[in-house]
Amino acid sequence: MSVLNRLRPLLTHVILLAVAFFYLFPFAWMLGSSLKTPGEFFTAGLQVFPAEAQWHNYVDAWSKARFGTYFLNTFLVAAGSTLMLVLITSAAGYTLARTTFPGRAAVVAVMVLLFFLPGGYTVIPLYDLVTRLGLLSTLWAVILVITAGSIIYNTILFSGYFTTLSRDVEESALVDGASTPVIFWRIALPQATPMIATVGLFHFMYSWNSFFIPLIFTLGNPKLRTLAVGMQAFVGENQTQWTWICAGAAMTIVPIMLLFFFMQRYFVDAIAGAVKG
The missing domain is CATH 1.10.3720.10 (MetI-like)
Structure with a gap:
């Protein structure tokens, strides 16, 4: 019983981290995709980080x-x-x-x-x-x-x-x-x-x-x-x-x-x- 009580906080944190990951991943993927090239957007799949950040995407979206x-x-x-x-x-x-x-x-x-x-x-x-x-x-x-x-x-x-x-x-x-x-x-x-x-x-x-x-x-x-x-x-x-x-x-x-x-x-x-x- 004592072992279960010790593991309960750990299990709780693991579950909360898993839930937080599923909530935050789409947002992180959106931020990463905003810095990708059009070709990398389709070929990188669910990869979050771009190969090379394309900061001009924000400038183009803002103006063009x-x-x-x-x-x-x-x-x-x-x-x-x-x-x-x-x-x-x-x-x-x-x-x-x-x-x-x-x-x-x-x-x-x-x-x-x-x-x-x-x-x-x-x-x-x-x-x-x-x-x-x-x-x-x-x-x-x-x-x-x-x-x-x-x-x-x-x-x-x-x-x-x-x-x-x-x-x-x-x-x-x-x-x-x-x-x-x-x-x-x-x-x-x-x-x-x-x-x-x-x-x-x-x-x-x-x-x-x-x-x-x-x-x-x-x-x-x-x-x-x-x-x-x-x-x-x-x-x-x-x-x-x-x-x-x-x-x-x-x-x-x-x-x-x-x-x-x-x-x-x-x-x-x-x-x-x-x-x-």
């Missing part, structure tokens, strides 16, 4: 395959929608958590019902609304639609987080004559930094990787394609340049990985705060 334009479009969509979402949902969540108004229960009930509405059912009316507003084939259309689709869920998250915060400082400020908007901006919102970072991180990742919405609302203007749409279109237009596609995929994934790496502390703090509350 227009991944530079796609990257900029993706960043504008992700950053714009994330900023807009955080501002809207934090204010709405604080209102639900701290104020009482007629019909509040009905508002929450409608929000919950709309949360379970499949997104595919709203594409046609959204397309018609965007067309009537004259925003079709613009990045503003993508930003607004992606933001709107995430408002309910993140409003509920902010509302739950603000509920866990102490009201003592807010009540003191209210007695001193501070208005509700001032209390929200100067007291409540700074305390919600972990939740802001969590909501912002996940929505930025969602917007960055979004495919369906950018495809629908930028279909008439290829110059407005995001990375996800641009890579899919590039596969159909240039079947032989797989090394460029791997380079573009690396440029798509690496920024998100770095963002999560630097912001994971805030994510952990938000989860810990929610559990504590």
Whole structure:
């Protein structure tokens, strides 16, 4: 029995390493393939490391395959929608958590019902609304639609987080004559930094990787394609340049990985705060 207890940690680490290998190998192969020649891409099989690194693949993908334009479009969509979402949902969540108004229960009930509405059912009316507003084939259309689709869920998250915060400082400020908007901006919102970072991180990742919405609302203007749409279109237009596609995929994934790496502390703090509350 003692021998089994000694081997159990070793077996656990071996299993975890095997699982990690299967998860990480496709990513490592993609990075290695982005540095191969077109011929080596097909002849090297599952070999990760290239015979000689072709760094110009990234330059070619950035300029010739227009991944530079796609990257900029993706960043504008992700950053714009994330900023807009955080501002809207934090204010709405604080209102639900701290104020009482007629019909509040009905508002929450409608929000919950709309949360379970499949997104595919709203594409046609959204397309018609965007067309009537004259925003079709613009990045503003993508930003607004992606933001709107995430408002309910993140409003509920902010509302739950603000509920866990102490009201003592807010009540003191209210007695001193501070208005509700001032209390929200100067007291409540700074305390919600972990939740802001969590909501912002996940929505930025969602917007960055979004495919369906950018495809629908930028279909008439290829110059407005995001990375996800641009890579899919590039596969159909240039079947032989797989090394460029791997380079573009690396440029798509690496920024998100770095963002999560630097912001994971805030994510952990938000989860810990929610559990504590």
